Amino acid sequence: MASSIPIDVALCSNAFEPLAELQQWPHHQSxxxxxxxxxxxxxxxxxxxxxxxxxxxxxxxxTERQLQHLASDAAASHGVRAVLIRHRIGRVTPNQALVLVAxxxxxxGPAQRCCQxxxxxxxxxxxxxxxxxxxxxxxxxxxxxxxx
Amino acid sequence: xxxxxxxxxxxLFAALREQAGWDQRSWPLTSGADALSVWQALGxxxxxxxxxxxxxxxxxxxxxxxxxxxDELAFLPPISGG
Numbered sequence: 187m188a189s190s191i192p193i194d195v196a197l198c199s200n201a202f203e204p205l206a207e208l209q210q211w212p213h214h215q216s217x218x219x220x221x222x223x224x225x226x227x228x229x230x231x232x233x234x235x236x237x238x239x240x241x242x243x244x245x246x247x248x249t250e251r252q253l254q255h256l257a258s259d260a261a262a263s264h265g266v267r268a269v270l271i272r273h274r275i276g277r278v279t280p281n282q283a284l285v286l287v288a289x290x291x292x293x294x295g296p297a298q299r300c301c302q303x304x305x306x307x308x309x310x311x312x313x314x315x316x317x318x319x320x321x322x323x324x325x326x327x328x329x330x331x332x333x334x
Numbered sequence: 335x336x337x338x339x340x341x342x343x344x345x346l347f348a349a350l351r352e353q354a355g356w357d358q359r360s361w362p363l364t365s366g367a368d369a370l371s372v373w374q375a376l377g378x379x380x381x382x383x384x385x386x387x388x389x390x391x392x393x394x395x396x397x398x399x400x401x402x403x404x405d406e407l408a409f410l411p412p413i414s415g416g
Contacts, residue, residue: 245410285415313347329412
């Protein structure tokens with residue numbers, strides 16, 4: 187079921203500051219509860235090697251629409267008031283923010299549950315692909331996600 | 335050999351794109367073609383690997399969904415976002 191609540195989705199080709207994004211998002215101040223997730227790039231790769239960077243590829247057009255669709259479905263399922271998504275694309279370096287999900291609702295339960303469900307949906311159903319770049323210059327595509 | 339009935343656009347991403355050496359190409363559409371038959375005709379193998387998903391016109395679809403003239407067919411290797 188789709189939702190008509192405010193859903194704010196953006197792909198960021200440059201580094202973004204999650205707390206600044208939240209400060210500009212009015213809904214966490216006008217609702218009683220906000221669930222927030224901030225994901226940052228790890229400094230170690232899937233084989234424990236030190237990483238120089240990561241390249242995040244997406245499917246222009248489909249990725250944006252899929253994020254809107256996933257947010258709308260999650261919002262309707264959990265009965266929340268507003269959703270914010272920011273997701274990096276392009277070259278990312280360790281400790282930079284990769285993803286921000288924020289969900290505002292009138293109670294903590296829906297806000298937290300929706301935030302977690304939406305993050306998992308993004309990880310599995312939004313077309314993004316990560317390529318690790320090690321300090322030695324080796325590149326490796328990551329298939330799938332880290333454990334919950 | 336099946337008759338051609340127009341063309342589709344095939345798109346590849348991430349590891350698939352690098353393995354194939356191209357990201358987008360026009361491909362002749364044969365009667366009754368679906369994503370699996372295009373995958374095979376491109377020489378990628380007999381079966382679409384587990385975890386590789388299909389999008390037609392930027393919507394997830396079944397590999398057996400019949401293709402139409404002008405469709406954009408994308409093969410999406412396992413997703414790793416968030």
